[in-house]
Amino acid sequence: MTDFAIRPEDLQAQLAAVLGDRAQTSLALGELTVHVNAANYRDVMQTLQTAAGCQFEQLIDLCGVDYSTYRDVGTDGPRFGVTVHLLSVSLNQRVRVKVLCPDDDLPLVASVNDLWNSANWYEREAFDLFGIVFEGHADLRRILTDYGFIGHPFRKDFPLSGHVEMRYDAERQRVVYEPVSIEPREITPRIIREENYGGLH
Template sequence: MSSRTETLASRLTARFAQELRPLPALPNEVAFEVDAANLIAVCRELRDNAEFGFEQLIDLAGVDYLDYGREEWNTLASTATGFSRGVNRIKEHVSEETKQPRFAVIYQLLSISNNWRLRLRCFTNEGEPPVIDSVYDVWNSANWFEREAFDLFGIMFRNHPDLRRILTDYGFIGHPFRKDFPLIGNVEVKYDTAKGRVVYQPVTIEPRTLVPRVIREDNRYDQVLKEVPVGAAASPANR
């Protein structure tokens, strides 16, 4: 007897042989990828077809694949200078063979009637800003989810009814969850007593370097010290 996830995966493969591509997933999970051109049609079918019955969008998140798969630090050994998290990436270092669209949107779908879940991934266009169709007309719960992805990743959702920032201030510059966004930000706010209002100014925070903790040898495990009798006077060499 096949499991519920296998049943769902086989149904999706049979119905969307041309539109969906399977993705690696953990046991008891089902994940597929859909092209942006087919996103809305596939989502409507997933919702309206009783064979699937995905009547709820329970979450939506943006993903930034900038330099995906590349190692930025040598983390197997300590360094004298520490590991600065403020990495200056060089775009030319990204291999053309492994290059893929930078931004994607992940949809977490739930079928209450059939009691199963589906993760759907769709990449945006490769331009700036990244753009993808809004699924608000399919699942109204996408409203604030898409605003969050727009605010934090700068992903534009076509035909969204009210695409505004939802977490950062309306005058905020940049998108904090982009991997090339500086960790100390671009601007900071302060109250200007002369102007009598809050103003923006360039950040004055100094970049902080994280220095790894140095673990020194523990003399409790020194063989010479272990041989010293209990209560014996400690010589300068044994102190």
């Protein structure tokens, strides 16, 4: 392992040379991001893992992203994406990889579970919470919600109250699902206008 990490600017130049036109790189706040389209994602990830000067042996995080509200501020583009953080222990360097899913109705990217075993549960979580499908994942199923759960709760259009509520029914001796009974509400901060509030006179 090297004692000092390579400078972000040098790593950017190095990865740009290795990846060529398969990806673009950007540098902000001393952190390097590789932007790749879905068609090149799997190939780029394999290169980042094995190529000399890259050697990112560990996938330390993978998460889904819903960019739907970006459209409210005039930014157009695909709604769903995946962000991955890779670590090279041997070269003491890190990189962030971002890929966008080209189809909003069926967000799909390749799985990298066979490259890094740690991607397994992360990809299942992104599938469960965002509905992103990881093509080639051997066991893609829900991991945090119930098997019969409807929808994907981290999508920005998912209602805060959910679609159903569950309770234990003593008569039937099982858990039952019913339509949500609470009304949606807007939470307004409580304002206290008492003159002596907090012991101030």
